[in-house]
Amino acid sequence: MTTSIIIATRESRLALWQAEHVQARLRDELGLTATLLGMTTRGDQILDRTLSKVGGKGLFVKELEAALAEGRAQLAVHSLKDVPMELPEGFLLAAVLEREDPRDAFVSNDYATVTDLPQGAVVGSSSLRRVTQLLSLRPDLRVEPLRGNLDTRLRKLDEGGYHAIVLAAAGLKRLGLAQRIRCHFEIDEMLPCAGQGALGLEIRADDSALVAALARLAHTPTQLACEAERAVSRALGGSCSMPLAAHARWQGRSLRLEAALGHAEVHLSPLLRTGVEAYVGDMAGARALGQQVALRLRELGAGAYLPG
Numbered sequence: 001m002t003t004s005i006i007i008a009t010r011e012s013r014l015a016l017w018q019a020e021h022v023q024a025r026l027r028d029e030l031g032l033t034a035t036l037l038g039m040t041t042r043g044d045q046i047l048d049r050t051l052s053k054v055g056g057k058g059l060f061v062k063e064l065e066a067a068l069a070e071g072r073a074q075l076a077v078h079s080l081k082d083v084p085m086e087l088p089e090g091f092l093l094a095a096v097l098e099r100e101d102p103r104d105a106f107v108s109n110d111y112a113t114v115t116d117l118p119q120g121a122v123v124g125s126s127s128l129r130r131v132t133q134l135l136s137l138r139p140d141l142r143v144e145p146l147r148g149n150l151d152t153r154l155r156k157l158d159e160g161g162y163h164a165i166v167l168a169a170a171g172l173k174r175l176g177l178a179q180r181i182r183c184h185f186e187i188d189e190m191l192p193c194a195g196q197g198a199l200g201l202e203i204r205a206d207d208s209a210l211v212a213a214l215a216r217l218a219h220t221p222t223q224l225a226c227e228a229e230r231a232v233s234r235a236l237g238g239s240c241s242m243p244l245a246a247h248a249r250w251q252g253r254s255l256r257l258e259a260a261l262g263h264a265e266v267h268l269s270p271l272l273r274t275g276v277e278a279y280v281g282d283m284a285g286a287r288a289l290g291q292q293v294a295l296r297l298r299e300l301g302a303g304a305y306l307p308g
């Protein structure tokens, strides 16, 4: 392994914060020097259309993977929730770091909670997962698309385009914007998506020295929880155009995994929801739990909710 590592990162403020966080941990905990290679991805350039319609979350990681493949960088830092369920051949997630707050946040200049919103209020979100859950809480709301990085989304709120918006608490906290959060959704009223709040470190699968080094940064409870969450999505076809939430919490030594699936045609069908708790001791056990939850969703009728 080279003693100096290049970290490929997107250039949004959040992505840079995350890359710098990993850079500091490499230095402090592993004694490794790292520099950042900023890149603009197609996902960052597409601001006018719903991401799921133009190729999905993978658009945020492809350019970074190309930099790894070509040896321009050795490590890519991602918000785990933006990482597709199946990595391309030749790449692996070397570590998942300890999760920040996984909840979604209600952000508004005029209203303290979603229940305070007036009848028919306009809420900004382009996440089908958030849209389906918001409408199941408050069927009267009008949800309008909202894209862009966190600063852009907050600006669009402040310009008056929306009564409120919904964002991941983790991103706001990382950027020192926690004061914008009016309230946190309870995990059970707005179930997070797989991997929300966690960072994933992606490398080339053949970089065995780096695999071994980065394993020391992994947070096993987070890694197992996220593996279970991602396995639900993978078992259901793994597309990000799917309004799927999956979140696992430790209860002592067992893991409680909850999942909710909405219908892309939001008004047509109710949310499907299930949860299973099981003892989980390793990654295979975590995947098995995720598959069990996916099976339960299928038994509840998920087939009719999935594309194809």
Ligand SMILES: NCc1[nH]cc(CCC(=O)O)c1CC(=O)O
Binding pocket: 079, 080, 081, 082, 166, 167, 168, 170, 171, 172, 195, 196, 197, 198, 199
């Ligand atoms: N989809 C974009 C994205 N990717 C990661 C985060 C926040 C940080 C995280 O959840 O780890 C966000 C912003 C958001 O969803 O509000």
